[in-house]
Amino acid sequence: MRAHRIAVVAGDGIGREVMPEGLRALEAAGRRFGFEIAATDFDWSCETYAATGRMMPEDGLEQLRPHDAILLGAVGFPGVPDHISLWGLLLPIRRAFDQYVNLRPVRLLAGVNSPLRDVAPGDIDMWIVRENSEGEYSQVGGRMFEGTPDEVVTQVATFTRRGTDRIITYAFDLARRLGRGRVSSATKSNGLWHSMPFWDARFAEIASRYPEIEHDQHHIDIMAARMVMQPRRFDVIVASNLFGDILSDLGPGVTGTIALAPSANINPERAHPSMFEPVHGSAPDIAGRGIANPIGQIWSAAMMLDHLGEGAAAQAMLAAIEGVLADPAEPRTPDLGGRATTQDLGRAIADRI
Amino acid sequence: MRAHRIAVVAGDGIGREVMPEGLRALEAAGRRFGFEIAATDFDWSCETYAATGRMMPEDGLEQLRPHDAILLGAVGFPGVPDHISLWGLLLPIRRAFDQYVNLRPVRLLAGVNSPLRDVAPGDIDMWIVRENSEGEYSQVGGRMFEGTPDEVVTQVATFTRRGTDRIITYAFDLARRLGRGRVSSATKSNGLWHSMPFWDARFAEIASRYPEIEHDQHHIDIMAARMVMQPRRFDVIVASNLFGDILSDLGPGVTGTIALAPSANINPERAHPSMFEPVHGSAPDIAGRGIANPIGQIWSAAMMLDHLGEGAAAQAMLAAIEGVLADPAEPRTPDLGGRATTQDLGRAIADRI
Numbered sequence: 001m002r003a004h005r006i007a008v009v010a011g012d013g014i015g016r017e018v019m020p021e022g023l024r025a026l027e028a029a030g031r032r033f034g035f036e037i038a039a040t041d042f043d044w045s046c047e048t049y050a051a052t053g054r055m056m057p058e059d060g061l062e063q064l065r066p067h068d069a070i071l072l073g074a075v076g077f078p079g080v081p082d083h084i085s086l087w088g089l090l091l092p093i094r095r096a097f098d099q100y101v102n103l104r105p106v107r108l109l110a111g112v113n114s115p116l117r118d119v120a121p122g123d124i125d126m127w128i129v130r131e132n133s134e135g136e137y138s139q140v141g142g143r144m145f146e147g148t149p150d151e152v153v154t155q156v157a158t159f160t161r162r163g164t165d166r167i168i169t170y171a172f173d174l175a176r177r178l179g180r181g182r183v184s185s186a187t188k189s190n191g192l193w194h195s196m197p198f199w200d201a202r203f204a205e206i207a208s209r210y211p212e213i214e215h216d217q218h219h220i221d222i223m224a225a226r227m228v229m230q231p232r233r234f235d236v237i238v239a240s241n242l243f244g245d246i247l248s249d250l251g252p253g254v255t256g257t258i259a260l261a262p263s264a265n266i267n268p269e270r271a272h273p274s275m276f277e278p279v280h281g282s283a284p285d286i287a288g289r290g291i292a293n294p295i296g297q298i299w300s301a302a303m304m305l306d307h308l309g310e311g312a313a314a315q316a317m318l319a320a321i322e323g324v325l326a327d328p329a330e331p332r333t334p335d336l337g338g339r340a341t342t343q344d345l346g347r348a349i350a351d352r353i
Numbered sequence: 354m355r356a357h358r359i360a361v362v363a364g365d366g367i368g369r370e371v372m373p374e375g376l377r378a379l380e381a382a383g384r385r386f387g388f389e390i391a392a393t394d395f396d397w398s399c400e401t402y403a404a405t406g407r408m409m410p411e412d413g414l415e416q417l418r419p420h421d422a423i424l425l426g427a428v429g430f431p432g433v434p435d436h437i438s439l440w441g442l443l444l445p446i447r448r449a450f451d452q453y454v455n456l457r458p459v460r461l462l463a464g465v466n467s468p469l470r471d472v473a474p475g476d477i478d479m480w481i482v483r484e485n486s487e488g489e490y491s492q493v494g495g496r497m498f499e500g501t502p503d504e505v506v507t508q509v510a511t512f513t514r515r516g517t518d519r520i521i522t523y524a525f526d527l528a529r530r531l532g533r534g535r536v537s538s539a540t541k542s543n544g545l546w547h548s549m550p551f552w553d554a555r556f557a558e559i560a561s562r563y564p565e566i567e568h569d570q571h572h573i574d575i576m577a578a579r580m581v582m583q584p585r586r587f588d589v590i591v592a593s594n595l596f597g598d599i600l601s602d603l604g605p606g607v608t609g610t611i612a613l614a615p616s617a618n619i620n621p622e623r624a625h626p627s628m629f630e631p632v633h634g635s636a637p638d639i640a641g642r643g644i645a646n647p648i649g650q651i652w653s654a655a656m657m658l659d660h661l662g663e664g665a666a667a668q669a670m671l672a673a674i675e676g677v678l679a680d681p682a683e684p685r686t687p688d689l690g691g692r693a694t695t696q697d698l699g700r701a702i703a704d705r706i
C-alpha cells in the first residue's frame with residue numbers, strides 16, 4: 001500500500017485540539033482510497049520555546065525535510081511575542097522549503113452564516129494566491145537612536161523579479177488549470193513608490209502571455225472594500241505577502257469561514273515538502289475547552305492530499321465537510337451556533353468519508 | 354462678517370462635479386451661521402500634468418499656504434500613472450503641511466444600505482485615525498539589476514518615534530474628547546519584524562497614560578476580518594499610513610458609504626492649513642455624467658468647518674445629510690438606488706441647511 005510520510009506539528013493552543021481530527025479524517029480517507037498516512041509528531045511549540053529558548057531544535061528543518069508534506073496546527077501563545085514564535089518556526093519553514101505559494105480557497109458554503117446579506121452558497125468562490133517567501137515580511141531594516149526621542153525604525157520590503165514573476169505565473173496557471181476566467185492583482189502603486197509599480201509592470205507582462213484569461217488590478221484599499229461590497233467579482237486573486245495575508249483573512253471573514261478556512265504553503269517544484277495549515281491561529285481564548293472547530297484543519301489536510309496526488313480522496317474529504325455543514329442534524333461547534341465538541345464534529349466528518 | 358479663506362482644488366473626474374455641491378452647502382451654512390467662504394480655485398489636475406508635466410506649479414505649495422484650509426475633490430485619471438498624480442499633488446500637500454492625522458468617521462447611517470445583515474443604523478460608529486505623514490508610503494528604496502532576471506526592488510518604510518507617538522497620542526486625545534471608551538491599534542508585529550514591534554511598544558506606553566480608556570491591538574489581517582464580522586466592537590482605531598488606508602476604505606465598504614465617506618488631513622497644531630477630501634477617487638467610469646454622489650464632498654466640507662471653529666454649522670450640515678438620506682421622498686443618486694443627479698442631491702442638502 002502506498003504511504004505518505006507526514007510531519008505533524010500541532011503547535012499551540014487549539015492547534016493541539018484540531019490536529020487529532022485532521023489525522024482522523026486522513027486515516028478515514030486512507031482506508032477508503034487505499035493509502036497509508038505515516039505520521040511523525042514534532043512537539044514544537046511555544047512551550048518548547050519557554051523550556052529551550054528555541055521554537056524548534058537547531059536541526060529542526062533537517063528533521064522535517066525527508067517528509068512528503070507537513071501538516072501544521074497553529075503557532076503562538078501569550079507570553080511568547082508573536083514575532084518570536086513565528087520567525088522561529090512558521091516563517092523559516094515557509095522560506096527554507098521555498099514554499100513561495102500560499103494558496104487559500106474562499107467559498108461561501110451551505111450551512112455557514114455569512115455576515116453579508118444578499119448572498120447565496122456558491123456565490124462567492126475564489127482562490128487567493130499569496131506570495132509567501134519575500135516582500136513585506138522581512139527582517140531587513142533596523143533602529144537608530146534607540147530609546148531616544150529621535151528614534152527611527154526602518155522596515156525594508158524586498159521584491160525580486162524571480163519572486164514576483166513566479167507567483168504571478170502560478171496564479172495564471174492556476175486559473176488556466178481550474179478554468180477560471182480572471183486574475184485580479186492587488187496593488188498600491190499610488191502610495192508605495194518602488195515596489196508596487198514594479199509589481200504592476202510584471203503583472204501586465206505576464207498577463208499578456210495568457211490572452212484567454214482576463215486580468216485587472218485594484219488598489220488594496222478599494223479591493224478590501226470590494227471584497228465586502230462585490231465579492232462575486234473576484235475569481236483568482238494574486239497578491240504580495242502582506243496584501244495576500246490581509247485579503248485571505250478578509251475573504252473568510254466575508255464568507256463566515258474564518259474557523260473553517262484552510263491554507264497551503266506550496267513549493268510547486270516539489271523540491272521540498274509543502275506545508276498545510278488552517279488559517280485560524282492558536283486561539284488562546286478558547287484553547288483547552290475542546291470546542292474549537294476542526295474543519296480548517298481537516299480541509300487543510302484535504303489540500304495536502306490533493307498536493308500528494310490523492311485528488312479523489314481530497315474531493316471526498318471536502319464533500320464530507322460540505323455534507324456535514326449542510327445537514328442541520330449533524331453536530332456543530334459553538335462558532336457555528338451549535339454545542340458540539342471538536343471531536344463530535346471531527347467524527348461526523350470522518351464517518352462521512 | 355468673519356471669512357474663511359478656502360483653497361479649492363476640484364482635481365479630476367467626478368472631483369469637478371461634486372465640488373460645486375460642497376461649495377453650495379458651505380455657502381448655505383455661511384448664510385445661516387453668519388460667515389463667509391472666500392474660495393479661491395486652483396485648477397490643478399491630471400490635465401495640468403498633460404499640459405505642463407507637473408501636477409501643480411513649482412510654487413504650488415506656497416500658493417496654498419496662506420489659506421485657512423484646503424478643500425480637495427479627487428485626483429487621478431487614466432493616462433497619468435497614479436504614483437505620478439498622487440506624489441505630484443496629494444501626498445506633497447499632506448507632507449509639506451505636516452497633516453499627520455488622517456481622520457475618517459465610519460458610520461452606519463439611516464437610509465443607506467450596508468452589505469451586512471443584522472446591523473441597524475447607529476450600530477457602527479467609529480473613528481479611524483490614520484498616520485498620514487510617514488510609514489509605508491515612501492519614496493525611499495530603489496532598484497538594482499533593472500530589466501534583468503536578477504532585478505531586485507526595495508521599498509523602505511520609516512517609522513519615527515515622533516511620528517508614531519503623535520498619532521497614537523492624537524487617537525487617545527480624540528477618544529477622551531469624544532467620550533469614547535476604547536482605542537484599538539492595528540499591527541502586524543508577527544510579520545513585520547522591525548516596524549510593528551516598535552509601533553506596539555509605543556502604543557502600550559502611550560495607552561498607559563490614559564488609564565480611563567481601554568485599549569487593544571489586532572493584527573491587520575484579523576482586524577480586517579473583524580471589521581466585517583464584528584464591526585460594533587470598534588470605537589477609535591489608530592493605524593499606520595498603509596493599514597489606516599486599508600481600514601478606512603474597508604469601513605465605508607462595510608457601512609455602504611464609500612461614496613459618502615469624508616476625510617480630513619489635519620495639522621493639529623494649526624501651523625499649516627489642513628485639507629479635507631472625500632474618500633472616493635475620481636471615478637473615471639462615471640465621470641462626466643453628473644450622477645456622482647456629492648455627500649462625501651459635503652461631509653468633508655462639514656469636517657472642515659468643524660476644524661475652522663464652526664462646530665454648529667458643521668453639525669447642521671451633517672444633520673442635513675442624515676435628514677436627506679433618511680427621507681425616502683428626497684432625491685438619491687444611482688449609487689443609493691435612485692435616479693437623481695449630483696445637483697439634485699446637492700440642492701436638497703443645501704436646502705435643509
Ligand SMILES: CC(C)[C@H](C(=O)O)[C@@H](O)C(=O)O
Nearest residue numbers: 190191221439443598616632
Ligand atoms: C490616492 C491615494 C494615494 C490615497 C492614499 O492611499 O492615501 C487614497 O487612497 C486615500 O486613502 O486618501
Ligand SMILES: CC(C)[C@H](C(=O)O)[C@@H](O)C(=O)O
Nearest residue numbers: 086090245263279543544574
Ligand atoms: C501568523 C502569521 C505570521 C501568519 C502570516 O501573517 O503569514 C498568518 O497570519 C498567516 O496568514 O498564515
